[in-house]
Amino acid sequence: MxxxxxxxxxxxxxxxxxxxxxxxxxxxxxxxxxxxxxxxxxxxxxxxxxxxxxxxxxxxxxxxxxxxxxxxxxxxxxxxxxxxxxxxxxxxxxxxxxxxxxxxxxxxxxxxxxxxxxxxxxxxxxxxxxxxxxxxxxxxxxxxxxxxxxxxxxxxxxMIKSKEEIEIIKNGARIADIGGEEIVKNIKEGATELEIAITGRDKMEKEIAKTYPDAEYMDTWVWFQSGINSDGAHNPKTNRKLVNGDILSLNTFPMISGYYTALERTLFLDNVNDESLKAWEANVKVHKRGLELIKPGVKCSDICNELNELFAELGYLQYRTFGYGHSFGVLSHFYGREAGLELREDIDTILEENMVISMEPMILIPEGNPGAGGYREHDILVIGKNSAENITKFPFGPEHNVIKG
CATH class of the missing domain: 3.40.350.10 (Creatinase/prolidase N-terminal domain)
Structure with missing residues (x-):
């Protein structure tokens, strides 16, 4: 034959x-x-x-x-x-x-x-x-x-998104928020990272199917980290059980036809000690300032340099772990990366209309030190003609995310 x-x-x-x-x-x-x-x-x-x-x-x-x-x-x-x-x-x-x-x-x-x-x-x-x-x-x-x-x-x-791309990214951000809300409902002492992550992933996949009934469904995921496992932004979930006082890192990632979006939030279970609160509030302050800085005509490296100065003033620059944000579009943890649009010291790209970028400061305080853990907030912004639209709606900071499980 x-x-x-x-x-x-x-x-x-x-x-x-x-x-x-x-x-x-x-x-x-x-x-x-x-x-x-x-x-x-x-x-x-x-x-x-x-x-x-x-x-x-x-x-x-x-x-x-x-x-x-x-x-x-x-x-x-x-x-x-x-x-x-x-x-x-x-x-x-x-x-x-x-x-x-x-x-x-x-x-x-x-x-x-x-x-x-x-x-x-x-x-x-x-x-x-x-x-x-x-x-x-x-x-x-x-x-x-x-x-x-x-x-x-x-x-x-x-790096320059079309109207159709921005629509799918906005839906992704909305669905990421829905996954985050479901995760919060299931946070309690004794529950495992894995159990909690599953609830958020399932909720997002159902919402993706509802919004895009003709799509293929693959690769939507959640990283829900606790305690020492919060130290890395890309640490997989484990079977660790939550304990009151834990630092928690909520990360939801809906995937829609190859388009990745993300929600990332720091939380604490039941209570937060003074040193952890101080570190958390410092990261939130940098996050808020970063959101203000993202607008058309601004150079990526300039945003990074100003936020570095703020972290230094707050006493936490030595704990910063990576760049302050990155582009969104057709990418995932398997593929893609628009390295020319990242908020890093070595990137001089000028932000312009129809770019999409995150603001996501993170600091890591190593185990054994007061306030130990990884602190990270993450919002997605669409650059317009004169300003930027924040399409992430999930609240951040201590006043919202100390969870009574």
Whole structure:
């Protein structure tokens, strides 16, 4: 039996995607403008976030390569046979499926898209994602082509959100608040981080399904941390049982068609001691000032420097753990990151309309010191023409978040 190296399969009908065809076409037009300017004949996307951004399809690699080929007049995703026709149904473009019967059928699928009489002279790739092995293989099949890294230019395009993107981000922020409210209802002494996290995650997934009934549902999660487990922003939940007086870190992350949003809050169970209250109030003061500073025309590094000065005045700068905020969009803990839009000392990006960014100061006081624990607040802001809109509504600070369990 002769097995194909690759094939097409249109099984079923195209699904309703999170964005309109007009939205995807707008994105492609902007990308093709870059291709024209840089004299690129073809772009090979390999990352989850950029493939999702331009096609609508979010892949699950499980060790297999995936791609999206963009030329002057084509856009085609390349997916593994294990996914059958789901990549075609969940994208606004065409799809080619490669098989496992022979080695490097993924590469053969790429070449099948190219006109034999028009071998690309210049190809754009994502240097921040493509592996050394795959890079070598692609360069071997296009040995006469020159390769250009387009990852930073694509990131800059993603940093400015469309109206449709902002709508999905606003819904994500609303749903994150709903998850936070559900978590607070279930906080009590003796409950575990895991048990409490499950309630928030389930509540958010049901609300996502209610809001987006035609979507796929994956990757929504909660990190609910207590005591020493609050020391890192990305610490997984554990089976630790809550004890009165614990510092708590509530973190809800709804995922809607690849778009991540977040709510993060410091809480205490039943009571908060004086040293912990002092540290908490200092972090809240920085958070409030940061929210005031975020507006169009302001440089990211300038915000960071002013907040550093405030933390120093309060006596807590040495406990700061990371940047003060970051961009939102098509990203998650698996993929993405628009590093050019972060509130750090080394980022000089100017905030402008339709950017979306968080304010999230955090300090860590190590175990064994008065007020030990990780303190973090987190709001999401949409930059407008003259100001910024805070789309996070969940309250923060000691007057709201000392929870009587």
């Amino acid at each position: 002769e097995r194909p190296d690759f094939f097409t399969l249109k099984n079923g009908e195209k699904a309703k995607l999170p964005f309109s065809n007009e939205e995807y076409n707008q994105r492609l037009n902007k990308l093709r403008s870059i291709m024209d300017k840089d004299n690129l004949d073809m772009i090979i996307l390999t990352s989850m976030h950029n493939i999702a951004y331009y096609s609508g399809f979010i892949y699950c690699s499980f060790g297999r390569p995936y791609g999206c080929i963009i030329t002057e007049n084509k856009i085609v995703t390349i997916s593994a046979n294990i996914d059958a026709s789901q990549p075609w149904r969940r994208s606004h473009c065409e799809n080619i499926i490669y098989t496992d019967w022979k080695k490097d059928n993924f590469l053969k699928a790429i070449t099948s898209i190219i006109d034999e009489n028009k071998i690309p002279k210049n190809i754009g790739i994502e240097n921040d994602h493509i592996t050394l092995e795959m890079n070598e293989k692609i360069q071997s099949i296009f040995s006469a082509s020159a390769f250009t890294d387009i990852s930073k230019k694509l990131m800059k395009l993603r």
